[in-house]
Amino acid sequence: GIPTNEEQATGLELRALLAQKKGKDPYSIFRPKEYAGTSEDPHMVPSIGDKRLVGCLCEEDNTAIVWFWLHEGNPERCPSCGSHYKLIHEELPH
């Protein structure tokens, strides 16, 4: 018959497909999970390095995005609205 994507996909398409089946999104295809942004429930930011740029839209409909580097270790806060962000290490699929 006709193969399924699972049987025949290759390369990046296959890696993205397999990761999605495990509930992961290493290539940022989907919208990030929502978090409260409080100190108890900080935004979890996956990163392949030890720092990543974060753009915070502090309030809905804001036209200015607040950009800052998020470093590994303790959660850091947006300089404008104070939302908490925590870097999490993630590897790219091989």
Next chain:
Amino acid sequence: MARQAHAYHMVDPSPWPLTGAVAALLMTSGLAVWFHFNSTVLMTMGLALLLLTMYQWWRDIIREGTFQGHHTPPVQKGLRYGMILFITSEVFFFLGFFWAFYHSSLAPTPELGGCWPPTGIIPLDPFEVPLLNTAVLLASGVTVTWAHHSIMERERKQTIQALTLTILLGFYFTALQAMEYYEAPFTIADGVYGSTFFVATGFHGLHVIIGSTFLAVCLLRQIQYHFTSEHHFGFEAAAWYWHFVDVVWLFLYVSIYWWGS
């Protein structure tokens, strides 16, 4: 090895855009040379280069998507947008010819006899071959949909049968239309009636040939197992194009063949 952390396809450098542009240059200047100096060499070279460009460019896209896996869902979405925008531009292309037809036929000038069809023009009977052509294209719309469902349901044999039938219907339309062109009692030189008729139906016929070719490529790819039940955008693009060709014919039939007679 450093890998990308995004789902998009940063394509490798390619010579085909340049060869395509050169082909366009050779074909256009070649057309002028043909008109003025009675030589088709330049134009033929341009046409050959165009065919080579199309073959190699689209072959590379198949290599990148099917064989190398670069067509992730976001990339595929971009390809969908692209095909839809292209078909939309073609809709506007045909809109122009329909505008020309209605401009001339809604208010026929005294030179035509103040009537449409113009005096002396014997139009084709819309209920003969043109009606058969309509049935042929509508049937081909059904068979291409059958092929699509067969792909999604992993039915290899049915997909091949349905796609083959679609292509045969396309050839049948082209053959019938060619015969009609040969047998028609009027020519393109017969005033504005001839101009609007043959330019509009002529470009449509060209698009039928292009669409049939696209479907034929899909048939070859299907036979060679390129498509999966979830990922077969090349086929979907061909099917969209084919439905567009069918819809244009329906407008042609109602406007030029039926109302215009």
